[in-house]
Amino acid sequence: MERGKYKKVAGEKPSLYVSLSPALVHLYELSSSIVVIIDVLRATSTIATALHNGAKAIVPVDSVAECIRIGKQIEAITAGERDGVVAEGLQHGNSPFEYPESFVKGKTLVLTTTNGTKLLHMALDNGAKEIITGSFPNLQAVCDHLRNRNQPVVLACAAWKDRVNIEDTLFAGAIIDQLREHFDIRCDAAGIAHSLYLAAKEDLFEFMKEKQASHYTRLMKYGLEKDIRFCLTPGGANVLPSYRDGKLISVPV
């Protein structure tokens, strides 16, 4: 079980694992799993928001050069960040507030970020069966989808340059809090994520502040409290971004 493919026997609950960092994701069998890419601050929150506000599609790419090249090719908006700020040569950043309906409706975004879009490509390279993206704004859509699909799941945290972070772990914990009766969870990282979420759930923002979460500190320095609060609040953009044919689109749950 630990090394083989995750199989689902009729009547048995499917497995659920948590990878706390991209540097650990190779330990899990992605080819038989739905992989949820989690980059709470801010890539996957922004992806959900742009799609919720009517964007046609989001093309995740892993380099700024590729972002510019494809952006020109398909006449799309180029967006992304490196180290938390708009990357040089791109038009827009990684804030959900940059993508209101009035701006984004019907458009395609090409997006590159420090951690989230890179992890998505790792999941692709590792043959993930299905890739969706998760964040607090679309927590419910993700949970409903995973419950409906009833397949093995790997919750893959984007972390920060491979270092485990609090916010992605919290989101994994929030999913587990809803779905733990529906899955066979034999994963210590899942237990850790759930425990962390239970400690934090009364006020996620205050918890991040109290723990001096590194990306909280980084974004607060840029004056982005509003972004952090939005990205930690469930329900702001309840769509299901699913990766199909090279892009993320909103699909029915």
Next chain:
Amino acid sequence: MERGKYKKVAGEKPSLYVSLSPALVHLYELSSSIVVIIDVLRATSTIATALHNGAKAIVPVDSVAECIRIGKQIEAITAGERDGVVAEGLQHGNSPFEYPESFVKGKTLVLTTTNGTKLLHMALDNGAKEIITGSFPNLQAVCDHLRNRNQPVVLACAAWKDRVNIEDTLFAGAIIDQLREHFDIRCDAAGIAHSLYLAAKEDLFEFMKEKQASHYTRLMKYGLEKDIRFCLTPGGANVLPSYRDGKLISVPV
């Protein structure tokens, strides 16, 4: 700071980081740090116990073949496990109860384990400034030493085949609970470990059981509840194992 060497400026508190898996330890600057190797179930608990019971030294090696070879060479006890059971060709296993004073006093052990001794060699290869081993039986000695030394610290969890585990994370959290006022902690993994410890500290054994920690489950199957309970209890073997000239010896705090 994040990428450079961890420097300690006069009057400032030294840094403390937590690496939750050997697959993450390269992210931290070990060459300026005291590295605490943590393998609660059971390598570092057994190391503390054997030294507490009078063993002269413990030679950690990373393969069974090397264990047998060196054991013959220096006429030492060969000990170790693979996947939780005594490795073929070795005389003894990885239980602290195999090393009472009547057996181990004055002797040298050559030890190889699935995760802990491998991580120790990774720390060596990465040029760790100082290497000590930590476990609940010697929690206090470790904390006292780190407080006295007042140098940068990396708490390095051995995990299980690179997968993050609950018990090593709990031990990192227990250290942080004692030392957090003495260190400058800007590490999300440290925040996660501390939160986990706070949730578990009333009864670590019950917490491991409730969370169905993977190595708890594995050892319980082998009938090793007594080992687990000992390894989760502070004070059973309060020595400070320090790595010097190829071996772990007990040194004054």
